[in-house]
Amino acid sequence: MGTIHTGVVTMPLTVRDMTEADLPELACFYSRFYLEKMPAELERARTGVVDHLVVCTPAGVPVGKGAINWDEIPGAGVISTLSVRVELRSVGIGTVLIRAAEERIRARGLSRAEIGAEENNPRARALYERLGYVAYGCEPASWDQEDSDGTVRKYETTCTLLRKDL
Numbered sequence: 001m002g003t004i005h006t007g008v009v010t011m012p013l014t015v016r017d018m019t020e021a022d023l024p025e026l027a028c029f030y031s032r033f034y035l036e037k038m039p040a041e042l043e044r045a046r047t048g049v050v051d052h053l054v055v056c057t058p059a060g061v062p063v064g065k066g067a068i069n070w071d072e073i074p075g076a077g078v079i080s081t082l083s084v085r086v087e088l089r090s091v092g093i094g095t096v097l098i099r100a101a102e103e104r105i106r107a108r109g110l111s112r113a114e115i116g117a118e119e120n121n122p123r124a125r126a127l128y129e130r131l132g133y134v135a136y137g138c139e140p141a142s143w144d145q146e147d148s149d150g151t152v153r154k155y156e157t158t159c160t161l162l163r164k165d166l
């Protein structure tokens with residue numbers, strides 16, 4: 001059996017606003033159905049009601065994405081739809097993204113960040129709690145989702161609501 005060598009790379013990441021050019025790369029970790037909505041979402045971003053953020057490697061390749069909704073809860077920025085490229089999960093990229101989102105919320109003069117975690121996603125909730133978010137309630141949530149046969153149906157779930165004072 002061959003020897004296994006190991007190494008550690010520290011990589012500077014940047015977080016910036018998503019552009020149209022990022023969309024092909026995001027197909028690795030978002031559904032086609034979600035990405036189809038992105039051109040309209042970029043229009044909404046231009047009006048200032050949402051920020052779509054991507055976290056990128058030094059070569060500019062997006063490896064994670066999330067959004068901040070500004071018009072959902074008065075006085076708070078609502079962080080949503082976080083996703084990190086599958087092969088790069090659990091190395092800290094999501095944390096970098098959440099911290100960048102929090103900085104943006106603070107920069108807007110707001111002092112609260114909100115985030116939701118599906119009840120069947122305890123690992124996401126654990127991450128948010130590690131970052132200082134505190135659960136304060138839950139609410140039903142639903143969104144359209146595409147089945148493997150291409151049928152679009154409404155997916156219904158319950159989300160734990162968490163918040164953090166910044």
Ligand SMILES: CC(C)(COP(=O)(O)OP(=O)(O)OC[C@H]1O[C@@H](n2cnc3c(N)ncnc32)[C@H](O)[C@@H]1OP(=O)(O)O)[C@@H](O)C(=O)NCCC(=O)NCCS
Pocket residue numbers: 081082083084085088089090091092093094095096116117118121122123124125126127
């Ligand atoms: C949740 C997510 C964005 C976090 O990004 P990340 O880069 O993996 O986060 P970090 O490396 O900073 O922190 C890792 C922690 O995220 C949490 N996590 C949640 N879902 C995870 C997943 N599918 N894979 C790995 N970690 C996940 C865990 O608490 C993990 O800690 P652990 O490895 O000790 O269990 C990412 O894991 C992901 O894209 N998951 C699938 C989509 C999702 O669940 N989105 C959240 C919707 S509320």
